[in-house]
Amino acid sequence: MDQKKNEKYKGLLKVAIAVLIAIVIVNLARTALTEKSREEVSYDTFYKMVADGDVEKVVVGPNEIEIYVNSGSKDYTPLIRYYTRVMEDQDRTAYLLRYNVKSYQAATDNSGFIWDILLTVVLPFGFAILLFSILSRRMGGGGGIMGVGKSTAKMYMQKTTGVTFADVAGCDEAKESLVEIVDFLHNPGKYREIGAKLPKGALLVGPPGTGKTLLAKAVAGEADVPFFSLTGSDFVEMFVGVGASRVRDLFKQANNVAPCIIFIDEIDAIGKTRDSRFSAGGNDEREQTLNQLLSEMDGFDPARGIMVLGATNRPEILDPALLRPGRFDRRIVVEKPDLKGRVEILKVHAKDVKLDSSVDFDEIGLATSGAVGADLANMVNEAAINAVKNGRKAVSQKDLFEAVEVVLVGKEKKDRILSQEERKIVSYHEVGHALIAAIQKNAEPVQKITIVPRTMGALGYVMQVPEEEKYLNSKEELEAMIVTALGGRAAEELVFHSVTTGAANDIEKATAVARDMVTRFGMSEEFGLMALARQQDMYLTGRAVLDCGESTAAEIDKVVAKMLDKAYAQAKEILSGNLAALDKISAYLIEKETISGKEFMEILNEVNDPRKEETHEEA
Ligand code: ADP
Ligand code: MG
Ligand code: ZN
Numbered sequence: 001m002d003q004k005k006n007e008k009y010k011g012l013l014k015v016a017i018a019v020l021i022a023i024v025i026v027n028l029a030r031t032a033l034t035e036k037s038r039e040e041v042s043y044d045t046f047y048k049m050v051a052d053g054d055v056e057k058v059v060v061g062p063n064e065i066e067i068y069v070n071s072g073s074k075d076y077t078p079l080i081r082y083y084t085r086v087m088e089d090q091d092r093t094a095y096l097l098r099y100n101v102k103s104y105q106a107a108t109d110n111s112g113f114i115w116d117i118l119l120t121v122v123l124p125f126g127f128a129i130l131l132f133s134i135l136s137r138r139m140g141g142g143g144g145i146m147g148v149g150k151s152t153a154k155m156y157m158q159k160t161t162g163v164t165f166a167d168v169a170g171c172d173e174a175k176e177s178l179v180e181i182v183d184f185l186h187n188p189g190k191y192r193e194i195g196a197k198l199p200k201g202a203l204l205v206g207p208p209g210t211g212k213t214l215l216a217k218a219v220a221g222e223a224d225v226p227f228f229s230l231t232g233s234d235f236v237e238m239f240v241g242v243g244a245s246r247v248r249d250l251f252k253q254a255n256n257v258a259p260c261i262i263f264i265d266e267i268d269a270i271g272k273t274r275d276s277r278f279s280a281g282g283n284d285e286r287e288q289t290l291n292q293l294l295s296e297m298d299g300f301d302p303a304r305g306i307m308v309l310g311a312t313n314r315p316e317i318l319d320p321a322l323l324r325p326g327r328f329d330r331r332i333v334v335e336k337p338d339l340k341g342r343v344e345i346l347k348v349h350a351k352d353v354k355l356d357s358s359v360d361f362d363e364i365g366l367a368t369s370g371a372v373g374a375d376l377a378n379m380v381n382e383a384a385i386n387a388v389k390n391g392r393k394a395v396s397q398k399d400l401f402e403a404v405e406v407v408l409v410g411k412e413k414k415d416r417i418l419s420q421e422e423r424k425i426v427s428y429h430e431v432g433h434a435l436i437a438a439i440q441k442n443a444e445p446v447q448k449i450t451i452v453p454r455t456m457g458a459l460g461y462v463m464q465v466p467e468e469e470k471y472l473n474s475k476e477e478l479e480a481m482i483v484t485a486l487g488g489r490a491a492e493e494l495v496f497h498s499v500t501t502g503a504a505n506d507i508e509k510a511t512a513v514a515r516d517m518v519t520r521f522g523m524s525e526e527f528g529l530m531a532l533a534r535q536q537d538m539y540l541t542g543r544a545v546l547d548c549g550e551s552t553a554a555e556i557d558k559v560v561a562k563m564l565d566k567a568y569a570q571a572k573e574i575l576s577g578n579l580a581a582l583d584k585i586s587a588y589l590i591e592k593e594t595i596s597g598k599e600f601m602e603i604l605n606e607v608n609d610p611r612k613e614e615t616h617e618e619a
Pocket of ligand 2 (some may be wrong): 209212213214265310
């Protein structure tokens with residue numbers, strides 16, 4: 001996006017530079033051509049010149065008298081146009097007559113005026129056009145001078161995208177709906193004959209990074225038709241009317257090469273609803289652009305084989321006019337991939353990556369719940385880079401797991417040195433989480449515990465991996481989640497009798513879960529099955545917004561606080577019963593910095609083994 005903006009500014013900069021240079025050059029030339037060849041003489045010199053017979057004729061204008069010198073003149077050269085300023089002089093005509101000098105009245109000053117305009121305005125502009133086209137060619141941009149108003153779609157036109165459905169994994173339903181469109185583009189005639197009406201446009205809807213852009217390209221690739229792609233923000237220019245003219249131009253170009261696909265990414269940028277509740281103040285430019293888009297979509301004949309695809313992650317703010325029949329009447333939802341989808345996506349991206357025998361994509365798939373295609377593609381690449389860095393020839397499972405962590409929590413931050421005391425606190429905190437997860441029966445198993453700080457802010461963390469993909473969470477599981485989240489803080493309080501800021505994130509998470517249970521999932525006794533919140537931006541933040549009266553909101557806060565208190569008490573209770581394990585595992589973690597879930601369970605089982613009568617009393 002930034003780059004496109006840059007290009008826009010670059011274009012404008014080029015125009016500005018060209019105009020500036022042109023003005024300077026033309027003015028220099030003008031001075032050289034006109035001023036230099038003219039020479040003012042005083043009025044008495046003029047009289048003297050006439051008397052000396054140097055003057056052939058004069059042209060009297062309103063301000064100046066131009067003096068045309070005789071070719072035989074010794075003191076003056078005919079190449080220079082002498083002039084003198086007009087003075088109040090009633091004798092001049094008689095005087096000129098006396099010396100046989102022809103005198104003319106200057107036609108009208110208009111010609112000079114037009115000439116002036118020509119010189120100061122038209123010429124520089126023409127020059128600017130010339131310079132601009134030279135500059136743009138040299139600076140590598142296409143377009144030409146009128147590029148500001150013309151669609152830049154040409155630059156984004158791809159004859160073939162080279163992407164096929166095989167490159168897109170895990171969104172089978174979306175692909176199914178798109179297969180039909182591919183067929184339509186292949187042979188529109190077939191549908192026309194039977195009289196079937198095909199959609200003119202389809203809207204791809206889903207969270208960022210789920211492969212919407214990729215799918216649109218795949219449709220073009222499968223249908224083997226040209227692909228015009230533009231981003232909504234490209235249309236929203238700074239000059240009113242430019243966006244609309246771009247749309248017009250885009251459809252004209254598309255019409256010339258049809259069948260083809262027009263893809264408008266981030267269509268919400270132009271397609272925002274015109275309802276004033278959602279848009280603060282009017283934006284004529286955007287509205288004009290949107291209207292143009294609507295009228296173009298209404299205008300073209302679908303039998304030409306033009307398919308308009310749009311993509312957005314904010315469908316709820318789109319203008320309803322866009323979604324009416326004959327426009328984007330199909331909505332194709334591209335969801336976050338499920339376990340199977342994630343594994344498939346990993347495989348697609350690992351196609352050209354050398355893997356060793358330890359790699360198990362199912363396990364990685366389980367550990368990456370919530371990750372989208374873009375994340376997974378990123379992970380495979382990170383893993384490959386990691387393998388190379390360590391001088392290995394193939395990617396191992398360990399590389400992949402490390403990449404998962406890099407994408408989820410950031411890179412290891414080795415230069416952040418924690419004090420001994422802080423390391424100890426972080427260690428107890430993390431083991432607190434892990435122990436509670438391990439002991440509660442509804443929590444996900446611990447995969448790894450670490451106290452190596454990460455670039456995204458965590459000083460340590462516990463990685464939990466579910467045993468299987470979850471589509472639903474039971475009330476018990478959510479409760480276990482809250483208790484686990486509060487386990488870090490509970491451990492700090494129990495062991496150090498003071499608490500730190502380290503639990504901020506945990507508290508936020510626990511509160512959010514508790515709040516959702518009350519307001520959205522109908523899981524509190526106090527409110528029962530009442531919906532008290534709406535979800536907003538479901539594909540982006542998924543944030544819930546309260547939808548109830550003020551007194552109810554206050555009541556909700558009380559219920560949530562009570563749930564958190566209860567969960568915290570439970571966390572402390574669990575840890576109090578496992579202090580020996582807490583001490584022992586924390587000491588081990590301080591020493592090792594990172595321990596696996598397996599090591600963790602071994603120590604836990606050993607400590608809790610009833611046959612052992614050992615007591616673990618470490619500081
Ligand atoms: P969106 O447009 O939904 O934000 P993109 O199509 O731009 O997402 O996805 C970015 C990148 O992530 C793609 O280029 C591709 O490498 C990868 N990716 C995303 N989804 C998938 C998928 N379903 N299958 C394979 N790769 C994917
Ligand atoms: Mg995209
Ligand atoms: Zn924590």
